[in-house]
Amino acid sequence: MSGLSVFPASVVTLWLCAWLGARVLAPRLSADQRTREDFNLVLAASLTLLGLIIGFTFSMASNRYDQRKSYESVEANAIGTEYLRAGLLPAPDAAKVRRLLKHYVDERILFYSIRDRRRLPELSTQTSETQAQLWSAVEAAAAAQPNAVTVLVASGMNNVLDSEGYTQAAWWNRLPVEAWVLMVLIAMLGNVMVGVTFGRAQGRGALLIILPILVSIAFFLIADIESPRSGVIHVAPQNLLALLASMQ
Numbered sequence: 001m002s003g004l005s006v007f008p009a010s011v012v013t014l015w016l017c018a019w020l021g022a023r024v025l026a027p028r029l030s031a032d033q034r035t036r037e038d039f040n041l042v043l044a045a046s047l048t049l050l051g052l053i054i055g056f057t058f059s060m061a062s063n064r065y066d067q068r069k070s071y072e073s074v075e076a077n078a079i080g081t082e083y084l085r086a087g088l089l090p091a092p093d094a095a096k097v098r099r100l101l102k103h104y105v106d107e108r109i110l111f112y113s114i115r116d117r118r119r120l121p122e123l124s125t126q127t128s129e130t131q132a133q134l135w136s137a138v139e140a141a142a143a144a145q146p147n148a149v150t151v152l153v154a155s156g157m158n159n160v161l162d163s164e165g166y167t168q169a170a171w172w173n174r175l176p177v178e179a180w181v182l183m184v185l186i187a188m189l190g191n192v193m194v195g196v197t198f199g200r201a202q203g204r205g206a207l208l209i210i211l212p213i214l215v216s217i218a219f220f221l222i223a224d225i226e227s228p229r230s231g232v233i234h235v236a237p238q239n240l241l242a243l244l245a246s247m248q
Contacts, residue, residue, distance in 0.1 A: 004232070006223040007216050010187075014212030017188045021195025022208060043193045050190050053183050054218045060175060061225040067170045068228060068235045072112065075163040076239035079105060082156040083247060088149045093141040097153075098247075100137060101160075104130045105244045108164070112237035115229055131161055175226050187215050 079101060086097040107127050114123065138157045142150035194211050224231035 004220075004224075007220040010184075010216035010219045011209075011212050013184075014187060014191045014215055015209055017191040018195035018198070018208040018212060021192035022198055023195075025192065026196045026198075039193070039196070043190075043197065046186065046190045046193060050183075050186050050215070053186060054215070054222075057175065057179065057183060058218065058222050058225075061222045064170065064173055065225050065228075065233070065235070067173075068167070071163065071167040071170050072235060072237055073239045075108065075160075075167055076237075076243045078156070078159040078163045079108075079240075080243050080246070082153070082160050083243075085153045085156045089138075089141050089153060090145070093137060097134065097137050097141075100130060100134050102244070102247050104134060104160075105240055105247065109237045109240050109244065111167075112235060112240070117229060127164070131164070135161065171228060175222070184219075187219075191215070 083098060083101050086094050086101065088094075089097065104127075107123065107130060110123060111127070114120065134157060138150075138154050142154050191211055195208055198208055224233050228235055
């Protein structure tokens with residue numbers, strides 16, 4: 001679910017929770033001093049816990065975003081290094097490996113740029129086929145001339161293939177659904193208690209929307225970072241694009 005769909009759903013849900021607290025629960029809450037003090041203590045603890053959980057969750061999402069950016073750079077460096085090492089092979093093998101690497105870079109750029117998830121299986125199949133061709137080309141050269149040079153080229157190709165696996169794993173890594181459920185439940189209960197507080201004060205009903213909007217903005221940022229294909233915040237393949245330009 002992208003942040004663009006999370007934001008309106010969160011605003012409506014949390015505002016309804018606040019309205020429920022203000023209109024339904026506030027009139028039933030005892031007005032004595034001890035009850036108000038206990039309620040304010042629970043409210044402060046709940047909002048503090050909500051803030052800590054949102055901050056911790058946002059930090060997790062940001063770290064995964066940085067990880068996806070880092071692996072894009074690692075992947076570009078591995079392909080670029082292998083492109084240079086391919087020149088150590090005999091001319092026919094070098095030309096074949098470099099041609100396949102250029103095609104492979106195009107596919108990796110498409111991996112970062114594609115937004116339609118329905119195209120991913122086809123792209124994954126094409127990438128696997130290109131990887132098999134790359135390894136076969138290097139394997140044939142190493143079998144024909146087993147020496148330190150071909151071993152170096154084969155090692156570089158292994159790094160290219162491994163870096164793609166690390167990248168894919170980073171894109172699959174998501175915030176657990178259980179964490180989302182707990183965070184949303186705490187936010188809903190917190191807004192209910194805020195609604196109770198405002199419901200007992202005259203002329204402050206308009207303030208009920210403020211906390212739902214603030215929490216929804218936080219949910220939007222977390223969900224958007226966690227949705228690298230459908231969100232607003234994307235990992236641009238800048239290093240791969242620069243590598244492709246240098247190959248040309």
